[in-house]
Amino acid sequence: MLLQVDDISLSFGGIKALQNVCFSVKEAELFSIIGPNGAGKTSMLNCISGRYSPDKGSIKFAGEELLGRKTSERPEIGIGRTFQNLALFDHMTVLDNIMVGRHHLLKNNFLTGMAYWFGAQKEELEHRRHVEDIIDFLEIQHIRNAQAGTLSYGLRKRVELARAIALGPKLVLLDEPMAGMNMEEKEDMARFVVDLNQELGMTVIMIEHDMGVVMDISDRVMVLDFGAKVCDGLPEEVMANDHVQKAYLGADFDDEPETASQKEVA
Amino acid sequence: QSETDSIFVGNLVDYTGPTAFVSKFYGPGIKDAVEYINRNGGIDGTTIELEQIDYAYKVPQAIATYKRWTSNGKMVGLQGWGTGDTEALISFVAKDKIPTWSASYSGHLTDPTGINPKTTKPAPYNFFYGPSYSDACRAMVQWAKTDAEEKGIENPKFVHLGDNHPYPNAPKEACAEYATELGLEVLNPIVVPMAPGDFKAQCLTIKDSGANYAFMANLGGSVVSLLKSCKTVGADVTYMANIWGGDYLTIEASGAVDYIFPTASPFWEADAPGMDLVRKMYEEGTSDKSQKPTHHYIRGVCSAFYMKEAMEWAKANGGLTGENIRNGMYAKTDWVPAGLEGVCEPSTWTEKDHRGTTTVSVNKGSLIDGKVQIEKISTVELPRRDDWIGY
Amino acid sequence: MNWFLLTQLLANGLIVGMLYGVVAMCFVLIYKSTQVVNFAQGEFLVLGAWVCLAMVVKAGLPFYVAFPFTLVFMTIFGILIQTVILRPLIGEPIISIIMVTIALSIIMQSVLNWTFGNSSASFPQIFPVENVSLFGLQVETAYIMSLVLSFFVMALFYAFFQYSKYGLAMRATAYDQQAAQSLGVSVGQVFAMSWAISAVVSGIAGIIIGIVSGVSSSLAVIGIKVFPAVIVGGLDSIVGAIVGGVIIGLLENFAEFVDGQYLQWGNLYTIAPFYVLIIILVIKPYGLFGTRDIERI
């Protein structure tokens, strides 16, 4: 078990964002979390990456207790993530954004950095090489020097992924990586995620609303609703769950009204 | 060198900064005087080219301006202004040999040789017309002592009011020392900010302290606010001001009653022999005439005229160089510039002692029925004690 | 311990603090609707005071006529400042706009000095009784006015921001100009409105301060002086502004007491609010009533 989440609860005022959630993720697994909006998926990732501290419970990463660890130390242990609502450094170039991901791996500090030519440069260039590989991998060469803030939504999502990869994590948490993409781009993204998992050997926890993608690429799926775990298991098992069908997929939502314009055209 | 038909004098003024309140009168005094001098033959034919620069009481700005003036090597004299910039320029003017007449009357500017142990930096090229801040304050204290005796106040108490700032601090220690010497009880000084505001808190403290005489070392709006606040609070204290803090405008704005302040020149309406000349200069001058001049204007005139006569001496004794002009300042004793009799106090500068005058007029002013009434109530002649040089 | 002096000082602090609160509200108003900290606030006060004084003294108008005229003048002035100077900067970095208010204060300081002179001047007696006794302390009548005023303005603002359509629009604009625009809010108009309101309240506060301390251009420093009040209360809280003002007022006077009676430190009066400010901020980073940023990711 790479990640062992035990009995996590989290509440904000009256809202119970998470209630006694337990699950575990194996090494090199591609694990998806699905659930209705507001179910607490993002909150779960926030607990793992240190943004929120749960009210109770424990999270063990590679056997070590995570809670109590400083947020900024978690990349060192091997946890990286992307964000649902885009959290890039808007005024930095794409390249610098990704270089920030290397922060915990770089050794130069402000003194050596200011001197630059005595050592720091060599190190910077080494890591730059690594970052360029990531850029190639995600096919974002053409925007390497663009300011992240001016990019379109979809491209920003991709830069986010690049930055998370640059952390060199063992476990990468992806929060809706494919939101706002068309089918073709989703395919690309799915391919990247699968590659991450299979070629770079990273363990992935992914939140995604596109069932096509989730069912296809995940090894296991967990469903959250109202902060509580509904079930987890193989994609097919989860899909078969009644609650999931009703509350999440909306199976019996079929009485679509016809629009005025369609009537006309028809 | 004296062949040139004009010499350059820089003049730092503050028309927009925190001390504009008084610089607006002192500066025109210099300007009108120099224009008058130029119209009437200049320095034996040499005209004075005066440039006034408003540095808004900012020291770096003053220094930049000074450097600009000295860069072409033409400046032979400087009419300075505030405490900060004058102190900052001490070593510059000493090195460049540029005699400086400032409107900062800090005690340590009177020590050209560094004779006083407290002097950190001798000021061989610095002059000013009038009593030093310390001397003016000493005169106030001395007056307070006699006043207390007359009124039968036993054990009179004295307090210094002012910001923790070089200008109000300048006379603080010297004055307190003399007050103690005279047998006044000196209370802990009370800090009053330089900027105006509501000072009832300070006034309550003053009232509570039981002070009889308070020396206000600030100027302008701060003094006005303080007087107003204390009036509301109802502290029964005699307020005494610094030379820059006492003029009819302050009295008018604050509605002060029995306000004691020092001067080193007569008032505008006074009929001293030299006042006609001053009024003529003013009438003919080009400076703003929207407001009646205060006595600060007259000190500006005196400052310009001492400079003028020192220059005349220099021109006759080797040429118009800074060094000669400085020596010109030592040439006379009990010196009153020609035509300004009764306007400028007789002054003497020597190589060891730059206290021009130690005579202080003490005045009392009140606002009665919307009219400012000022009377001179005494003249204090302070001894020229050696231990007071530069202090 | 000198209880008498202490109570007198504290009473004074309370009253002076109310006025700080009114000035602080002017800041808060601008901040709440434009995210800008107005460094020309002090000059706004002085402008109001001078204009009213000029009408009373130079034009010889009675105070109760000059006062409303001043407020009209301030309204126009606020709108003018916004349309001419600040409108072109809508959507630009906040810090640039703050810089513009600094430049504005430089300009206003000069214009005020030029037109009204550098000297201090006083209002003629305005209220039949100049001072009244409150808790055994002599207090200027103008302060009593400001006391009433501050509660009135505070209630008004509170209701305005909470319930009125323009109040909502102002808050929305401050939070996200683009989103507000997309809802049909004219950012320019909203900003003009808040500058006008702030100018009017500044005018009133300026007149009160002028009556109490005399009018002079250097009175503008009060603009900087109330920063601690604004921050202690919370930058965007109307109620906080008043509370912050009172706290700073009390604090100043308490510092004066401690200093005068025990420490003899010098200007604790001026400096103490700043020490306390830092302490309060470290404990409550958004002041006492400021809304905290939503830090979601």
Add this chain to the structure above:
Amino acid sequence: MGSTALRPCGDFRTTYKTDQYLFQTKVIGWTAAAALAVMILAPVLMSSYVVNLLILVGISGISALGLNVLVGMTGQISLGHAAFYGFGAFSSAYLANNYGVPVLIAIPLAGVMTAIVGMVFGLPAARIKGLYLAIATLASQFILVDFFSRATWFTNGYGVDASKPDFFGIPLDTDEKYFYVVLAWAVISMITVANLKRSRDGRALVAVRDHYLSAEIMGINLTKYRILAFGISSFFAGVAGALYAHYIEFVSVETFSIALSINFLAMIIIGGLGSVPGAFLGAMFIELLPQLVQIISGFLISVGPSVFGIIENGKSYVEQITVGTVIILFLIFEPEGIAHRVGQIRKSIKLYPFSY
């Protein structure tokens, strides 16, 4: 897709190293070299008035550059920079006067001392952000200035003398000689800050500014970098203050007011937030503008005293108003600063003759 970032033809970079160069194109490199050459020759070529102004611009520029690390890079607005500048000035004078430390060594030492003080005053930044922090720095301004007027052992209470430096026995006592001291420090500070920007900790600072929540999750210790920014910024403020002290030769307590703090802020906003040359361009703008306005108004008055009689009377006001107006106009037309405008011009030149 993505038309933004296509590099124009003619700018080929073949290694990552060249891509990291301080001077991104040859033109910039040559411009910098030419500027440096002009500066080196300045004392020979120009009048001492100009040299004096250049020294002041250089000193303010170093200080502004420090502030730019704090405000421009890290996004922490400081209204107390002048106090740190002042602390540097007094420290250097203190070291030189009381311990006989050679001035050229006292200057960086003063920088270090100021950095420590800066970090202490930066401690609240661990919790306070944005304008709240800005006002907290205003508090440090007041507290430090109060300290200056109180600590007579350090400042005499009103000011202290500072001597001109010696360079291996050569006294650097004229403006022309002192100019090189300032120039050296200006170059050093520009290079080090430019280096900082392209290395790990510089990026971390900018990341903290742009999105501190995600920066933290990317492994950046927020508290450390927020305080570090205060340290670096105060170091340069301290050095600049020390340079100022030994140039002016007298450090006055009155100098380090909020007005000066605001001036420094104006420099970087006008120069361009976060830009290294911008700090110096902004310093030039703010330092020279009043001088220029003064010269122009003096000229106008000398040309037509009758026409400009009004100006004559309120000359200083007209000057102040002009300075304020120029700043406002400048910000209306270029709210992001000189450096940004230069960048825009560069981009359109690159694309010439096509407008986009």
Add this chain to the structure above:
Amino acid sequence: MLQVATEPKKAAAMENDILLAVDNIEVVYNEYVLVLRGLSLEVQRGSITALLGANGAGKSTTLKAISGLLKSEDGKITRGDIKFDGQIISNQEPDTTVRAGVSQVMEGRRIIQDMTALENLKLGAFTRKDRANIADDIDLVYSYFPRLKERTGLAGYLSGGEQQMLAIGRAMMARPKLILMDEPSMGLSPLLVKEVFGIIKKLNRDFGVTILLVEQNAAMALSCASHGYIMENGKVVLDGTAAELRENEDIKEFYLGGSGERKSFKNIKSFKRRKRWL
């Protein structure tokens, strides 16, 4: 059947029915980044029109150009013009455009986080004069999105999907003639996507609101739209009725996810050249 949009259709007879006409516009950001290069499109009154395209094609830019929000991003329409209801609205202040009857649901929701959901809705009605009906409309929005009523805290603490609902509801509050929707389904659960599209249709049918819909979920978008445009690189490259587009092979391949049978994402390993229409 399919037309290439380089020659904008100008059927004079239909002129009257065209609510929005974008005519050959060019948009530049920051004075040097050219994003739209001669884009034209038309939206018929009472229709739902879909605008599809890859990331970075310029869809959001198009919407911002119409609503006037471009200005606040340093963007400008440098050529061509936009007509709404017969009036030219290019480069107009956004509030004027809103008053004219255009609402926008911005990308990324952009709700005012430090106000409550209710306040956000009230704000949506900012331009309206008929104060009396506002309360009714709020109830209407609540009936569409019941869970908004339950959330009384600050909107910033709503979950992503809830915020999206709020954004749509807020746009409705202005009672616009035309709503510009930028990716309304982004980040919504499948159930909610269906709901949202249902609501879009309902809006269109019950209130006759015209909708210009930018969507990545092409299948959904084309299922409710009557007409569609495909954008690429700042231009319209393909347009037609929704039915036509649904049948187009390329669209099937790149937007709808294969022709009928579900594609397996797991097996897409090799680099795939994209077909482009340019």
